[in-house]
Amino acid sequence: MTTLPTQPLSPLDGRYRDAVSPLSEFLSEAGLNRARVEVEVEWLIHLTDSKLFGTDPLPLATKEKLRLAYLDFGQDEIDQLAESERVTRHDVKAVEYFVRDRLAQLGLEHLSELTHFACTSEDVNSTAYALTIKRAVEDAWLPAFRGVIEKLRGISLELADAPMLSRTHGQPATPTTMGKELGVFVWRLQRVLTRIESTEYLAKFSGATGTWSAHLAAEPKVAWPNITREFVEGSLGLTFNPLTTQIESHDWQVELYDHVRHAGGILHNLAQDIWTYISLGYFTQIPVAGATGSSTMPHKINPIKFENAEANLEIAGGLFATLGQTLVTSRLQRDLTDSTTQRNIGVAFGHSLLALTNLSGGLDQIALARDVLLDDLDGNWEVLAEAIQTVIRAEVVAGRSDISDPYALLKELTRGHRIGADELAEFVNGLDIGDAAKERLVALTPASYMGLAESVVRSKLGK
Known part of the structure; x- marks a missing residue:
């Protein structure tokens, strides 16, 4: 060979x-x-x-x-x-x-x-790493991260009014909207983004053991802590760490990597949820000309961008966790465990950035199948049991009903049973509740039972 x-x-x-x-x-x-x-x-x-x-x-x-x-x-x-x-x-x-x-x-x-x-050496290394990480995050990683958030925000606002059956524990549950569910991820990611944007990039410049000993030996009358602070903060635009061993303690790096790993965990959750929505037929995938989904099944369009995002986020998360675990400790005044470890910072951010690229591309290649969502809702009228038993409770408190156990009544009607619109209307019309309450419940459908989902999205995510 x-x-x-x-x-x-x-x-x-x-x-x-x-x-x-x-x-x-x-x-x-x-x-x-x-x-x-x-x-x-x-x-x-x-x-x-x-x-x-x-x-x-x-x-x-x-x-x-x-x-x-x-x-x-x-x-x-x-x-x-x-x-x-x-x-x-x-x-x-x-x-x-x-x-x-x-x-x-x-x-x-x-x-x-x-x-x-x-x-x-660590005076030069701590400042050099702080500069390179700061620039990599601010110039390359953060724009990609913000891009995914903004793309997701746009989809969330577009689909804020698209009613969808929820699935808590994988089972049919109180309806929501697709936009609201995607908006939850936007809201979560924005919080982490704020923390990443506020990162302090620290460096030390205080000599062999952080005491400015050589500096003072060369010129005892100079205020060396001030000189070095001015250099780190003024010339380099970093944050000065005045109290260290031979090395800068890397705590700011650990904090940053924890936040980026946290963001990755949220994005991993997003990738899995969209993958599941695709498998349910909620999202269709837009074919890419010339692309092959399967080597043997011509019909397939596989959600590979979301699957690749998952894998890359897992690799990045593992590396960031290792970086955080290793960098937080240095024996006595210095050991070299951080040297090899820090050379893998780019690998961790690389897999994270690749995942962001995967997600951005994947979001561009999906379209909501509103008809599938509506059909799903129409097949699950039993999710209105929550609304009915809650209205009955209110009617009892208001003195307009004598029903003794509204929850048990609806549980007997719907638990383990499939019911349709006509059966539910007949049931509601036979209830001992006020006419106005009956009218509201009879008019309710799974597709209209989505509360404030749309308005929450538009008020919290709109600009």
Whole structure:
């Protein structure tokens, strides 16, 4: 057997590359290294802007040339760092040497020792990861997540008035509307969205054990906590964590991944429900020209986008749970368990983003079969038993009825029995209740017994 040409091991880098490529801009190894270069360059600029150690602020043109080290970061830079790391056996040290080389090219050798000044690797890593995760979430993942919510909102509003038989415990139950049921997911997802949007992206920049010891040794009279806070929050736009060990404690990451995993659980529920509605015939699937549903059964249109979404959400959820479990702990002042773990952040978000792509496409390919919903309702008149026994109770309290046990009366009529419109009308007309109550009940149908479902959707989800 011949050996295959080099192939990607992960499906995210192979079959699904196009769908998740926006994330690789940030959460790939190259994206991480570019952010590390950015941190090193901006820290040096910040030190000179602060006029430390007799330096003066660099001219704007010089800053712009220096910033090209990360702004024009491409394949040549990727290869250069990879070659350097093969020698250093240390990824952050390779980045330091890369920046030193750029300084030399610009005639700034006199500033070389300000590269990685007083930093431990985690100072650079915590800021680089915070930058890449923040950008990946805000620029790639959140737009896709919001897109699914808004698409679902539009469908919910469109179908707010579409009466549907509920199925609690899988059994016929009080009618609702399809729009209201989908609106529940919109409401749930919006709450989680708010939490994700309020994420704090924390970083530390306080040296080997979080004490600014090297900083003070170099210049005891400088307020280093203020200098580093200004750098993290001002230059990088992150949130500064002032009290850490050698590493930033990763609690913000755990919180973020828990929220994204929570969102994934809701979306998983959505995918399963829509799959079930399709199997019931409530939704029809719009054929895609040229697509094949089954290799042997030509008639089939399989709900594969919702099935694929389920699977990808399960993988993403498992990875996010592992990230949260691992990153929350570090032995004493530092261990390296977070190093390999954090390199899988992109994989977790990749499967999550792929699921969002699946769901968005799936929602585009379904149409409500209103006639099927109405036929289903018309075959289940017994669901009006709830309304009848509740009205009787009200009539008893109002003194217009002497019926002793309304619930038992309706239970005897409907439990385990199928009844139709005529039987129910005959039953209602024979009840000991007021005429107005009888008129309301006789006029009621399963399709009209949907309470405030439509108005709740329009009031809560309309814009």
